[in-house]
Amino acid sequence: MSKKRVLSCIQPTGEMHIGNYFGAVKNWVDIQDKYECYYGVVDLHAMTMPYDPKILKSNTLRMIAELLACGIDPEKSVLFVQSLVPQHTELTWIFNCVASYGELSRMTQFKDKSEIIENSGKSQFISAGLFTYPVLQAADILIYKADFVPVGRDQVQHLELSRNIAVRFNRQFGEYFPEPQPLLTNIQKLVSLADPTKKMSKSLGEKHYIGLFEEEASIRKKVKSAVTDTGQEQGDLMSEGVENLFNLIKACGKDGEYESLMKDYKQGNLKYKDLKETTADALVELTAPFRKRREELIRDMSYLERLSKELSEKARSVAGETLVGVRKLAGLPVI
Ligand code: TRP
Numbered sequence: 001m002s003k004k005r006v007l008s009c010i011q012p013t014g015e016m017h018i019g020n021y022f023g024a025v026k027n028w029v030d031i032q033d034k035y036e037c038y039y040g041v042v043d044l045h046a047m048t049m050p051y052d053p054k055i056l057k058s059n060t061l062r063m064i065a066e067l068l069a070c071g072i073d074p075e076k077s078v079l080f081v082q083s084l085v086p087q088h089t090e091l092t093w094i095f096n097c098v099a100s101y102g103e104l105s106r107m108t109q110f111k112d113k114s115e116i117i118e119n120s121g122k123s124q125f126i127s128a129g130l131f132t133y134p135v136l137q138a139a140d141i142l143i144y145k146a147d148f149v150p151v152g153r154d155q156v157q158h159l160e161l162s163r164n165i166a167v168r169f170n171r172q173f174g175e176y177f178p179e180p181q182p183l184l185t186n187i188q189k190l191v192s193l194a195d196p197t198k199k200m201s202k203s204l205g206e207k208h209y210i211g212l213f214e215e216e217a218s219i220r221k222k223v224k225s226a227v228t229d230t231g232q233e234q235g236d237l238m239s240e241g242v243e244n245l246f247n248l249i250k251a252c253g254k255d256g257e258y259e260s261l262m263k264d265y266k267q268g269n270l271k272y273k274d275l276k277e278t279t280a281d282a283l284v285e286l287t288a289p290f291r292k293r294r295e296e297l298i299r300d301m302s303y304l305e306r307l308s309k310e311l312s313e314k315a316r317s318v319a320g321e322t323l324v325g326v327r328k329l330a331g332l333p334v335i
Helices: 020-030 053-069 087-096 101-105 110-117 128-142 153-171 216-226 239-253 255-266 274-298 299-332
Strands: 004-008 036-041 078-081
Touching: 004 020, 004 128, 020 128, 020 239, 036 053, 036 299, 053 078, 053 274, 078 299, 087 128, 087 299, 101 128, 101 153, 110 128, 110 153, 153 255, 216 274, 239 255, 239 274, 255 274, 274 299
Parallel strands: 004 036, 036 078
Antiparallel strands: none
């Protein structure tokens, strides 16, 4: 039996942090044998918010390097840069005529991001691209006829829209696209080190996250100053900060250490110093090889540029085939 197809994408927002890794990319790496995987770096999506073109280009190449460094294997999976597969944009236009203005108006991410722009105190410009962002996302998914999409909770509504677009296209023009389903997997959600009530995110500031490619000394320093108890804990409940460190140890695959520290915790004699040291050791051990591989890859940006083009070719050929069928069904000439 042929493998089911998975697609997922990530925005080139600058260096990945451990929240991105444990919350998404680690799972991408783990499922490479089980599924036929397509993974994209979506630079066109990054254009929907104010951005600097030079930074976008280098962030895109760096993200390719980072995905390779943490284990996406181009022998197994198709890795591509979205803008190097121009069929995505072509299918977006066709889907713009299949999606309704009303359903796009109901997308919560559009409302959230518009608000961020409005409250930024800078330019108040909200592009039409931000509005049609989820249509481009539907094109990313459907152009590879993906069966499954690993997505976080924040992307569920977008995936639903992709399914609606697939169903409507099929009804209007003839059965063509499968309905992509969410792929629910055991991912580890991490919270901020400095404020464990918030999801780990770079926008909170330096001390809130750990970069996946950070130097050992800096990782150790950040773990050391992570918030443990806030004094607001209810009864016997483990504080969010302590739980976060336990989750990290587990996510790094250190089950033995996890069990033993948990035993200490339950007996009431866990030393936070030990918990933090174990956490830092686990993170350093996991990420040191990632950092080394990333450094090797980003040393030669022109090689990375060539590599990105070469890797995207496979995606382009699959996307091109899908588009021939779409053009025929939609009443457009085939090029
Ligand atoms: N919107 C997604 C995010 O911000 C990124 C994305 C773009 C995506 N296209 C996709 C995710 C297709 C899954 C499938 O995280």
